[in-house]
């Protein structure tokens with residue numbers, strides 16, 4: 001299956017993830033050029049038509065889904081995947097615009113709730129669009145499994161977003177602390193033993209017992 005949309009560049013800032021994408025020469029630029037493909041996407045995720053969508057034909061995506069840029073459909077598929085993860089408290093908003101300086105190139109800006117999650121959802125959405133607009137051959141994308149995979153991806157990341165190096169350092173420090181505590185305990189026992197031995201010696205020449 002050909003990849004119909006290439007993600008050329010992704011820029012992450014605290015507010016947004018902005019992806020620049022290029023729609024391949026083999027792909028329709030508009031959903032109206034392949035309504036069967038558009039219907040395949042609708043059948044996978046019918047709730048997509050309820051998305052708020054301003055600036056196009058109406059106030060919901062339903063009003064423009066059949067005649068809008070493929071990149072705009074990609075934006076809404078991404079938003080739908082994100083909302084289904086239940087990891088997002090607020091509704092994720094997106095905007096898509098054409099980069100007029102470049103051929104078949106668009107920018108998609110999404111609320112950056114979690115850069116790993118949003119980037120993952122975007123690439124899953126590219127896969128869904130590619131399937132839908134290349135005749136829908138092969139296995140039908142499993143949206144639930146895709147969403148579950150995204151949740152798993154995010155949950156496997158460091159919770160506080162700390163770089164892996166820091167995580168490693170923390171783990172290393174923890175281990176070092178444990179080691180130190182064990183050594184300390186042992187050392188205390190040595191002290192106890194010494195005291196015990198002194199006591200025994202004070203009492204006279206007797207065999208002392210090992211206490212550890």
Ligand SMILES: [Zn+2]
Nearest residue numbers: 052053054061
């Ligand atoms: Zn929209």
